[in-house]
Amino acid sequence: MRVLYVSQTGMTEPLGQSQVVPYLLGLARAGFDIDLVSFEPEDATAGMIERVRQQLGDHGIAYSWLQRRRAHDVLTKARESMKGLMQLVPRALVRRPRLIHARATIAASIAHLTARLVPGARMLFDCRGLVADEYVDFGHWQRGSFRYRLLKTVEMGLFRRADALVVLTDRLRRWLRDEARLVGERTPVEVIPCCVDVARFALPAEARQASRARLGAGDRFVLGYAGNLNSWYCDEQMAELFAAIRRRRPALFAIYTRAEPTRLRQALARRGVADGDVYIAPVASSAMPESLAAADGAVSFAEPRFSKIASSPVKVAEYLAAGLPIAVNRGVGDQDALLRAEPSLLADAGAMEPAELERAAAALLAAADDGTTTARARALASARFSLDAIGVARYRQLYERLAG
Secondary structure (H helix, E strand, C coil), X not given: CEEEEEECCCCCCHHHHHHCHHHHHHHHHCCCEEEXXXXXXXXXXXXXXXXXXXXXXXXXXXXXXXXXXCCCCHHHHHHHHHHHHHHHHHHHHHHCCCEEEEECHHHHXXXXXXXXXXXXXXXXXXXXXXXXXXXXXXXXXXXXXXXHHHHHHHHHHHHHHCCEXXXXXXXXXXXXXXXXCCCCCCCCEEECCCCECHHHHCCCHHHHHHHHHXXXXXXXXXXXXXXXXXXXXXXXXXHHHHHHHHCCCCEEEEEECCCCCXXXXXXXXXXXXXXXXXXXXXXXXXXXXXXXXXXXXXEECCCCCHHHHHCCCHXXXXXXXXXXXXXXXXXXXCXXXXXXXXXXXXXXXXXXXXXXXXXXXXHHHHHHHCCCHHHHHHHHHHHHHEHHHHHHHHHHHHHHHHHC
16 A cells, blocks of 8 residues: 655654654555655754655655745745645655545645545545644634634644544544534544654663763652653743652752753742752653653643643653653643543642642652552553554554555
8 A cells, every 4th residue: 555644743853753753664564655755844954864764765665855944924834835735746646645644734734635636545634733722822823813713724624524534632532523523423533642662661770770870860869851841841830840859859850852941940940959950951762761761750741721632742651661650730632531540650730739749749759669660651651652552553554444
């Protein structure tokens, strides 16, 4: 089965390396003939592009790319979409894919138009979030603005017209079918959360010792955090959680991010956290298992706005695969259900009020002291977030269903 895969996320980006490439390699091993077109960030170098081309080419995946600008204005995105359409349509008419798989909204808009021009092609919309509502929820747009209404109209049209959908959470699937009624009963909607290769994170004790030595952690409790900062990632509440942990025992906050950390540093300083108790550094996705090996527990907070019903934080899957208990808040994706299922592994920070963060800090420390936590966390990662058993397997079943 020939598949044309269009990704708004670049393969040179950490998210592309952790949440696109591994799935594509798994599907290629399963026998699918994949032709990939991605939008790469404007700071992607020729060397980065060539490494991706080799990585994918070794598995028989054809790769081409377009540049994606940092700007998010409508005109810029319209120009990028037009360039993407001009590349996709000739390729699809020559290659005649059976399926056009589009990751994220802009990619899906041009994939939908392309699919209508290719006889027999079907379009899979791989929804990564409610983008228009994210812009509103976090103050970038007004709900009545032209930009919001335009993007929302495009998004709703894609939900209605796609031959199949992939969403990250069961909450979004229920909303699309039962509340918004944007998707008919006959349209397949598959829930595929952000998954990881669990085996990569199961490192020996020596790796943990080496990782802690690099941090200078000593005997301190290490709270780990991986991913972006600012925006909806709750700098103040993370700082409050770490301060609550420090009040109970010596601790180090290990933050693995490429984002600007000034706001988080300031939030920690206001709570009396010394620079020596904070470690901040960028980490490639390939090095995340070794980095998380140093941690005793981890945190994943996000503001529980409406758009977050669509979110599946990849950091949660990575933390569990590393054997870590996690402090999480409610109202994000399917985390409430995960909290109910595994309350001893996930410390409930509720709405992240001060008293709730105090309780979450105590629960996280207790879970880290439980000798069964590591094994149970990895078992949960395998059951809910396994790259092969959940991610690749569900994509493969959906591909085969569409081909049938």
